[in-house]
Structures are given as structure tokens and as C-alpha cells.
Amino acid sequence: MTVTESRPEATRPIGEPVLEASGVTMRFGGLLAVNDVNLTVREGEIVGLIGPNGAGKTTFFNCLTGLYKPTSGQVRFAGVPRKAPKAPKVKKGESLDLEAVPVQELAALTPLPPKPRAVVRAGMARTFQNIRLFANMTALENVMVGRYCRTSAGALTSVLRGPKFRREEEATRARAQELLDFVGLGKSTEHLARNMPYGDQRRLEIARALATDPKLILLDEPTAGMNPQETRQAMDLIFKIRDSGLSVVVIEHDMRFIFNLCDRVLCLVQGQALIEGTPDEVQSDPRVIEAYIGTGEDDDEDAPQDAVPDSTPGEEKP
């Protein structure tokens, strides 16, 4: 069975790689959550990440976006490797004089994930499975917050509210309004985030992510909990984002959505890449169907045997 319908042609050709993940592995103690996964995302491409619950999708996403430092493997973004710094050398028989170690090498002693702000500045933005808006701020204010990583006013300029601060604030406000218009929330500028309908809150999150001027946006279950009309609007919005020159990576359980949206799909099962290919290749691979619904041997006789499920929203994580 196929669920692919005709999709709008991209207005730009697919370009150079923006994100290259190679051999990404993530362990949590004894649990191998992601095992040696590779993924390349090119300019103007929409890539889907699918897999049954617990397959490692969110963990892999967190490795790509810098929230987790992978146990091993490398993530290159816009051609720049995000390598752990070199550990300081200690001569045999000598102990380490911490005060003599250069600051950048100290970091290798206690490896930390890359700073999220640095990742955002480099041009990567994301949304989360569970909505993380500032509930008591207006839609416009939420988007303006996303924009502040691109402004230069320091603490003193902000306190004094001088001409430079006012100019930047004006530009930030104008850009935030533009983005609200872009995602279809132009009339909700002054609405408090907490009072907005669910689908609008999800679009607001995307507007806030876009406010950081990303090259790549990663969306974690953008349609979870949406009705069919909101899901259709979300798909149109993602095509529009792609046509504005961005690359998109999206995790979804809704197969119809993924296969109609994406240029390529990677299916993870138990932390490993099962298959990567076009939507047609992935949806017709019997291993994908088996991974979702089992072989049928131990299953309920009534379980569907010829299709992957349309929509099974995942559990929310903290």
C-alpha cells in the first residue's frame, strides 16, 4: 500500500550538504539508544525521520542539534565539524597541572555538549515534541525572543534604552511580525500564547525558531495532536519554509504526512538505520511494515498486515 499523493514541486534545486552526521552513537549507561547512524541533509531538502516508539529518533535529533554530545561519531554543520577539543597531554609519571592547561583543552577533560546558543548562531533551529512557548507572553513577544540571538545590544544598551537599542528593537519587532504573517498568524500578534488554539501554538513555535535565521530547521512531531485540517496546513507551511531556501528535518509518526512531505526518509529501528530512501522506497520496504506492526506471528489476528499506521502520536518526554 502507498500513501503518497502528488506534492508541490520545489522552487529551488537541492544543493550542497548542510548537515552531515556520520557514525553517530549514543549510549545511556548500558542502553545503546543510537547505533552508528549516518545522515546527510542538503540545502532545500526535506528529510523525514521515522521509526517505532523508542527507536532512538529523539535521541538522534538531540545529537544533531547539540543537546546531547554523542558517545561517538561526528556531526558537521555547514561544513564545520563539531569535534570535542583535544585532551591535554600528560607525560608518563607526571600528574596534570590544571592551572597550566589551556582553557580550550580543559573542556576535553569534562566533555560537555556544544553550547545551544552557539548551535543556534551557527544556523540550526528546532522545535520540541512538547510545546515550549512562553505561555504568558504574546505571540509577537514569543517570536521576538527567538530573534534576540541575532541582535547585538548588550546589557548596558538595553538598560539605558539608547538609540541603538530602540533601532534594534524596532527591527526585531518588524521581523517578528513578518514571520507571524509568514506562518499565517499575522492577526494573532497580540494574543497570549496560552490562549491560542493548539495548531496555532505549534505554528508560533515554528515562527520563533525561524526568527533565529536558520539554514536548517528540525521539527520534532510538528503535527502531534493536530486535526486533519491543521495537519494539512502544517504540511503547506513546511513546503513554504523549504521554498524559502531552508532545509528541514522532521520526526513524525503520521506516515501519510511524512511520505507526502519528504524528499528522503530515514527509518530507525532499535537505534539503527533500517533503510534510507525516497518515500516510495521506504514505504514499500517490507522491513518497515514489519518494524511497525511485527511479523504477525505473535500478534493479534485482527492487526492490519498490509499497512503502516497512519498516526500514532508518541508519548511526550520531559
Ligand SMILES: Nc1ncnc2c1ncn2[C@@H]1O[C@H](COP(=O)(O)OP(=O)(O)OP(=O)(O)O)[C@@H](O)[C@H]1O
Ligand atoms: N535521557 C535518557 N536516559 C536514558 N535512556 C534514555 C534517555 N532518553 C531516551 N532514552 C532511551 O533511549 C531509547 C530511545 O529513545 P528515544 O526517545 O530517542 O526514542 P524515539 O524513537 O524518539 O521514541 P518516541 O517515538 O516514543 O518518541 C529508549 O529506550 C529510551 O527509553
